[in-house]
Amino acid sequence: MMQKDARIYIAGHSGLVGSAILKTLKSKGFTNLIVRAHAELDLVDSVAVKQFFESEKPEYVFLAAAKVGGILANNIYRGDFIYTNLMIQNNVIHQSFVNGVKKLLFLGSTCIYPKEAPQPMVENSLLTGPLEYTNEPYAIAKIAGIKLCESYNLQYETNFMAVMPTNLYGFNDNFDLEKSHVLPALIRKMHLAKLLSQVKKDEVMHNLGVKAFAKAEEILNTHGISGKEVEIWGSGKPRREFLWSEDLADACVYIMNNRDFSDVSQDLEQVRNTHINIGTGEDISIKELALLIKEIVGFEGSLVFNTEKPDGTLRKVTNVTKLNDLGWKHTVELREGVKRVYEWYLRTNQA
Numbered sequence: 315m316m317q318k319d320a321r322i323y324i325a326g327h328s329g330l331v332g333s334a335i336l337k338t339l340k341s342k343g344f345t346n347l348i349v350r351a352h353a354e355l356d357l358v359d360s361v362a363v364k365q366f367f368e369s370e371k372p373e374y375v376f377l378a379a380a381k382v383g384g385i386l387a388n389n390i391y392r393g394d395f396i397y398t399n400l401m402i403q404n405n406v407i408h409q410s411f412v413n414g415v416k417k418l419l420f421l422g423s424t425c426i427y428p429k430e431a432p433q434p435m436v437e438n439s440l441l442t443g444p445l446e447y448t449n450e451p452y453a454i455a456k457i458a459g460i461k462l463c464e465s466y467n468l469q470y471e472t473n474f475m476a477v478m479p480t481n482l483y484g485f486n487d488n489f490d491l492e493k494s495h496v497l498p499a500l501i502r503k504m505h506l507a508k509l510l511s512q513v514k515k516d517e518v519m520h521n522l523g524v525k526a527f528a529k530a531e532e533i534l535n536t537h538g539i540s541g542k543e544v545e546i547w548g549s550g551k552p553r554r555e556f557l558w559s560e561d562l563a564d565a566c567v568y569i570m571n572n573r574d575f576s577d578v579s580q581d582l583e584q585v586r587n588t589h590i591n592i593g594t595g596e597d598i599s600i601k602e603l604a605l606l607i608k609e610i611v612g613f614e615g616s617l618v619f620n621t622e623k624p625d626g627t628l629r630k631v632t633n634v635t636k637l638n639d640l641g642w643k644h645t646v647e648l649r650e651g652v653k654r655v656y657e658w659y660l661r662t663n664q665a
Contacts, residue, residue, distance in 0.1 A: 315571055316344065316374055323348040323372035325357060325406055326379030331421060331479070333486045334563035335376050342567065348372055358401040367409040375410050375418040376566060377403070377459075381452075387493040388449040396451035403459040407474065411466050418474040419570050420463050422456035424555075424591065424632055425449045426478060434595060434633035437478075437587045446627050460589050467575050468585055475575060477566060480593035480632050483651060484559025485658050491537050497556060500604055501656055503544050504611040506534065510541035511615060520663070543616040544608075547623035550601030555593050555631045558646035558654075565592045568642045577640065593632035594644045603648075610652050 316322065322339060326332035327349040339347055348370055355366055357379050381398040388395060403420070410418045427435045428443030440460070445453045456478075463474035487498040494502070502521075509518045515527050522530050538545025569590065578588040598606075604617050637643075646654075 318343050319346050320344070320374055321346050321348060321370070321372045322374045322376070323370065324376045324378065325402075326377070328352075328486070329378060329380075329382075330482055330484055330487050330559050331562060332376070332378035334484060334559040335378060335566055338560065338563040338567050357405055358398060360401075360405050363405040363409050364412075367413040371413060372410075373416050374570060375406065375415050376570070377406050377418060377420045379406070380421070382488075383493045383495075388452055389447075392451045395449075396455050399452060399455035400458060403455065403462060407459070407462050407466065410474070411470055411472055416473065417570060417574070418463070418472070419566055420459050420474065420476045421566070422459055422476060422478045422589065423453070424478050424480050424593070424630060425453045426456050426460070427630075429627050433629045434631045435591070436633040437589055437591060437636060440587050440589075448624070448626060464585060464588055467579070467588075473575050475569060475573070475578075476589040477569065477592050478589050478632075479562050480555040480557050480591070480630075482557055482559050482562055483655055485655065487559075487655065489659065491533070496554070496600065497603065497607070497652070498655070498659075500544075500546070500607045501611065501652070501659060503537065503539050504607050504613040505656075505659070506539050507541060507544045507615055508611055508613040510534070510539070511613070513541075538618070538620070541615065543618050544604075544613070545618045545620050546600065546604055547620055548600065548625040549621050550604065550617075550619045551599060552625045552627065553597040553599050553629045553631065554603070555595070555597045556603075556648055556651070557593050557644060558651040561644045561646050562592055565637065565642050565644075569640070573640055578636070590637055590640065591632040591634050592637055593634050595632060595634040596648075597629065597631035598648065606649060607652060607656075610649075610656055 324332050324336050327336045379402050427439050429446040430443055431439040460476045463476045466472045483497040488494045489498045489502045519530050522533055524530050579585045
């Protein structure tokens, strides 16, 4: 159990996951929280990370820092994704060991599972088949993080936990039209289409950060956005699971406070797959998701599914039995979460 004044480092505190963890810790009364912006501490820099740990001596570490992106970014920037994530993990996990961190929580992703993994995906599916090609470099980095935690625990008796969240959404999400995940991308596309249908050219230009509407039209055409319709990659048939980011944060703090590596390893003949899925155990098709977002945003045009674009894995949903058995279950359902994140997007006027 973490003391309220324990020195807690949140790596990646400004991102979707890290900001939710930081907010949750503050709401629960933790007062000695350590954060560093990327400009202050580059986690890829081994020397800088070493100096940081030696100086700050955190007792607990939430490792939420990562280079992330959607299917397009993962497929294009393959070298960046595997190198950056491996370096971040290696540096933070190793220095946590060297500097006697009491407990670390490493956050990965359910993309670690094989493309053809039986659904819902159980933790023991790890390394039983080939990965989805488009995000293979990112997935391999995250698998390495799991194994690094397990290996240090077995050799050095550290207490490093690993959790694999499903698709996340929430405040501070990335709404970039090229690099974001499907849910925030759809929200922004629908919002822009709605503005176009209402002939609000100034708001469209402000949203896109351009000064000429001709430039805005060029960007919109590239992404299949008009006042009458929104193009969506793929058939709309793939099914995905989505978890509210603050639910994930609550699960992470719960596990850090109440569970240890021994809780997920003590009954295993060979210690492996000790990571924990974090999700809802419920999925929805991309078409159903798009229709839900369309309704909440208030866009009255059409949805066009471009079947020449890739679908990716047809179904991805987690088995959350281990998580539920450890004493935690999600609370925010998808409709409520999408409504919250769209209202936040409007308030912050994300560009």
